[in-house]
Amino acid sequence: MRLPNARPVVYRTFARKVHLNELLVDFRDTDTVLFVKTVTSPYIYSSTITIAEDEAGDVARLSIGNLEDTPVDPLIPEGTVLTIKQPCWSSLPGGGYNIRIDHPTDVAVVSASCIPEKWRSSADIEESKDATKWKKEGDMMFLKKKFRKALEYYNHGLSQVNQHRSPLSALDFYRKKCGVNIVLLRLDDAATDLSWAIACYARSTQCLAESSLTGFEAVNSWLRNHSTDDPLHIADKVPRALKELAARIKFDLGIYQDEPVYNLPLISSYVGPLTLHVDAANYLSSTEIRQTSKHGRGLFAKRAFKAGDGTASPRPGALLFKELVQKLRWNTTLRKEFFRLDDGGYWKEHGWDISDGEDIPVDVFRVEKIRQLNCFSVPTRSFDLLNQPPNSNPELRNGFWIHASYVNHSCLPNTVRTFIGDVHFLRATRDIMAGEELTHQYVSPEIDIEARQEKYRGTWGFECDCGLCVVDGAVLPDQRRQRLEKFEDLKSVVMKLGERGTTVTSIKKIARGMRDIEALYSPIGEPDPYEGLPRLALVHPTLFLTEAWRGVKNVDRMLDSARQLLRNFGIFTRVENGRFGIAYNAGLINVEAVRALKYLAEGYGAKGEASLMEQCMTIAKLWFIIITGSETGMAEFLGQ
Numbered sequence: 001m002r003l004p005n006a007r008p009v010v011y012r013t014f015a016r017k018v019h020l021n022e023l024l025v026d027f028r029d030t031d032t033v034l035f036v037k038t039v040t041s042p043y044i045y046s047s048t049i050t051i052a053e054d055e056a057g058d059v060a061r062l063s064i065g066n067l068e069d070t071p072v073d074p075l076i077p078e079g080t081v082l083t084i085k086q087p088c089w090s091s092l093p094g095g096g097y098n099i100r101i102d103h104p105t106d107v108a109v110v111s112a113s114c115i116p117e118k119w120r121s122s123a124d125i126e127e128s129k130d131a132t133k134w135k136k137e138g139d140m141m142f143l144k145k146k147f148r149k150a151l152e153y154y155n156h157g158l159s160q161v162n163q164h165r166s167p168l169s170a171l172d173f174y175r176k177k178c179g180v181n182i183v184l185l186r187l188d189d190a191a192t193d194l195s196w197a198i199a200c201y202a203r204s205t206q207c208l209a210e211s212s213l214t215g216f217e218a219v220n221s222w223l224r225n226h227s228t229d230d231p232l233h234i235a236d237k238v239p240r241a242l243k244e245l246a247a248r249i250k251f252d253l254g255i256y257q258d259e260p261v262y263n264l265p266l267i268s269s270y271v272g273p274l275t276l277h278v279d280a281a282n283y284l285s286s287t288e289i290r291q292t293s294k295h296g297r298g299l300f301a302k303r304a305f306k307a308g309d310g311t312a313s314p315r316p317g318a319l320l321f322k323e324l325v326q327k328l329r330w331n332t333t334l335r336k337e338f339f340r341l342d343d344g345g346y347w348k349e350h351g352w353d354i355s356d357g358e359d360i361p362v363d364v365f366r367v368e369k370i371r372q373l374n375c376f377s378v379p380t381r382s383f384d385l386l387n388q389p390p391n392s393n394p395e396l397r398n399g400f401w402i403h404a405s406y407v408n409h410s411c412l413p414n415t416v417r418t419f420i421g422d423v424h425f426l427r428a429t430r431d432i433m434a435g436e437e438l439t440h441q442y443v444s445p446e447i448d449i450e451a452r453q454e455k456y457r458g459t460w461g462f463e464c465d466c467g468l469c470v471v472d473g474a475v476l477p478d479q480r481r482q483r484l485e486k487f488e489d490l491k492s493v494v495m496k497l498g499e500r501g502t503t504v505t506s507i508k509k510i511a512r513g514m515r516d517i518e519a520l521y522s523p524i525g526e527p528d529p530y531e532g533l534p535r536l537a538l539v540h541p542t543l544f545l546t547e548a549w550r551g552v553k554n555v556d557r558m559l560d561s562a563r564q565l566l567r568n569f570g571i572f573t574r575v576e577n578g579r580f581g582i583a584y585n586a587g588l589i590n591v592e593a594v595r596a597l598k599y600l601a602e603g604y605g606a607k608g609e610a611s612l613m614e615q616c617m618t619i620a621k622l623w624f625i626i627i628t629g630s631e632t633g634m635a636e637f638l639g640q
């Protein structure tokens with residue numbers, strides 16, 4: 001009988017069994033396998049440490065990384081027989097040697113029938129118990145939170161129940177197994193158990209005996225179809241306990257819908273550190289993953305988006321890092337989706353030749369590479385970032401949003417990503433045509449092109465070729481250096497002013513310094529290479545000027561500066577015939593841009609231009625939703 005927590009690890013049949021005294025230091029023989037039995041309880045911290053003996057009675061210290069071990073329910077308690085693939089000695093920092101296992105797939109718990117003769121007598125399997133006893137003991141283990149043991153006992157019980165003669169008893173075991181598998185994050189197994197449970201239920205119920213529910217396949221595909229539709233009315237026909245398990249599995253596997261029907265302010269109000277999961281559905285159907293011409297795969301709009309429109313997706317509960325490895329090991333469906341993500345060529349370089357349809361091994365180094373390239377660091381609510389003091393380090397969480405991982409970077413993106421709990425929103429910052437690629441900023445661009453490209457190269461292995469990077473890249477190094485120097489000079493003047501207080505004279509001094517930087521971007525009398533593009537070194541000085549003119553109540557200057565601020569973000573505004581509008585937006589919509597609009601509204605209000613004020617406010621409100629995800633906190637932020 002195979003222990004249920006032993007995933008089959010397929011060794012090449014000709015793998016040679018070795019003993020501890022044959023192993024070498026730092027040399028892995030690819031055709032060897034070692035059988036050992038643990039002789040102590042594991043010590044579990046960042047990895048699992050235990051002592052094991054081989055058949056010759058020699059002992060070794062084992063250190064196993066990424067094992068789904070818990071102190072309450074260890075995967076390898078004392079007395080477990082293990083096989084280790086390609087074993088070798090590794091030296092320990094403090095001296096001595098141990099056997100280090102980094103890949104969880106390199107170690108497997110041996111099933112009873114494969115336990116070497118020497119240890120067989122101690123194999124603790126009591127074949128004599130009947131199903132009722134196994135159930136009782138399984139329940140006991142469940143209560144003690146020894147989930148894998150519970151699963152093992154339910155499996156023993158199930159194998160003694162004849163499904164056809166006693167479908168109700170089988171149902172009970174399947175239902176219990178399903179619950180345990182959900183706790184253990186093994187959703188694929190949970191879905192399989194529940195499908196059998198429902199099929200057993202239907203078989204045992206007269207009125208359902210002829211229905212398609214008696215077929216395992218029909219139920220199983222309903223559980224995994226990512227939809228809330230239930231054409232067979234399965235949820236209506238089964239008892240509440242099974243219905244609840246089905247809802248839970250569907251929630252965790254993710255649901256795809258067309259249009260979100262969210263009450264975002266309400267959701268936002270109950271999101272907190274302990275309530276991150278707010279909705280199970282993915283509203284992604286208006287986007288698709290396609291090949292781009294130069295940047296690998298990308299995400300594309302299937303329909304036109306108006307500025308402010310968006311998609312939303314909660315992550316499929318993939319937590320970093322241990323739970324992720326654990327989920328990947330146990331859930332084929334998640335594994336397939338996850339390993340499609342960009343791994344920076346790791347697999348091609350180090351990987352195995354996996355043919356189509358073959359299962360993919362969980363290589364933890366590859367998982368880590370995918371994490372580096374695709375994971376998001378996110379706030380609990382993007383809105384909370386607005387209230388962060390400058391230069392503070394907000395508390396961020398990490399996670400994967402698989403669909404969103406296909407979005408490529410642009411310094412001039414057409415979307416902004418935000419989060420409310422674990423829901424990821426991608427909202428258009430300008431109108432997007434059907435078929436256009438969606439882009440967002442992986443990080444805000446550094447002012448200087450070299451520093452910017454260095455960051456993209458270092459973290460993601462690419463160089464950005466967006467319109468801004470092309471133009472910035474063509475600027476002579478000396479001119480770029482001067483821009484940066486002048487920017488730094490101005491910054492230190494502004495910092496000093498912060499301490500001493502601002503006067504009209506000092507504001508004028510900053511304005512003069514700013515004009516010097518401007519000339520380095522767009523020389524007077526020459527064609528302007530930054531026509532239609534942001535001028536990043538000017539953003540902070542213009543923000544300072546806008547706020548400084550506002551501080552000394554010079555409304556006209558404040559209005560000029562606020563429009564300049566937008567222009568330096570790449571957002572070109574127009575005031576014509578009493579109407580305010582965005583003439584051209586290749587720009588960066590962020591909190592400062594919203595603030596600029598707020599100041600414009602304020603300034604027009606002060607001059608009695610109610611209509612201009614109203615129009616600025618309308619755009620500010622839309623942008624506020626783009627940068628935070630919802631209207632929560634909007635009135636307060638915009639001072640309304």
Ligand SMILES: C[S@@+](CC[C@H](N)C(=O)[O-])C[C@H]1O[C@@H](n2cnc3c(N)ncnc32)[C@H](O)[C@@H]1O
Pocket residue numbers: 294295296297298341342344373374405406407408409410460461462463464465
């Ligand atoms: C999160 S993935 C985006 C999806 C990726 N293109 C794919 O095919 O899976 C990040 C990777 O996409 C590529 N990428 C993203 N933005 C890019 C850009 N602006 N230029 C070139 N490559 C880019 C880089 O290889 C980067 O490591």
